[in-house]
Amino acid sequence: MGKVVKVEHPLINTFIFKLRDRKTSSEIFRKTLSNVAKILLFEALKDEEVVIKPVKTPLEETVYPTLIEENFVIVAILRAGLPMLEGCLEVLPQAKSGFLGIKRDEETLQSTLYYKRVPDLTDKTVIVVDPMVATGGSISLALDYLKSKNPKKIKSLHVIASPEGIENLKKFEDVNFFVGEIDRGLNDKGYIVPGIGDAGDRAFNTED
16 A cells, blocks of 8 residues: 555644543634644655746745645545645645545445535645544545546545554555554444544534
8 A cells, every 4th residue: 555654743642632632622623633734734745846936035036946736636525624624725725625525324334425526636636634534434435536537646634543444545555644643443333442533523513
């Protein structure tokens, strides 16, 4: 499979601590997901190609290396990926956005793609954002769909993954995964433990 990079940083640990805390408000939860996404994105972009472009500073004209932001498409898995999308767009404001709606059946744990809205991905670098890789079913469905759209490459950013989920992603040999933490495993309902709970519910205050 592609690389699985566990991003090591004290801020990642601090942010995940906040996400784990059941007392964290929805507002802080969303902002924290956004902050984790930025750190994961910094790591994911380390090996990206840059171009040398002219630029006029307040003092003189020079040249300097830069990413071409328009070559990136940030694809959020609805709805939990939305705060991560926001964080990535703060870093790459000229990148395009895409959205995939994927729902997991809580009985069978099977995922269904119910909504897709993405721009032309041909020769683009796609950055997928989804807080959790539990069974790996949802992200697998997303990657299968995105790969059919002929992107240049795909990178996938996740706050927390399970060992079982990572195992199920081995078939994606050309996708690199960047994760903040790899937790102990899954419980009998397919949730990551210790985990952070349902990221979508907690981010948008829709818990019962």
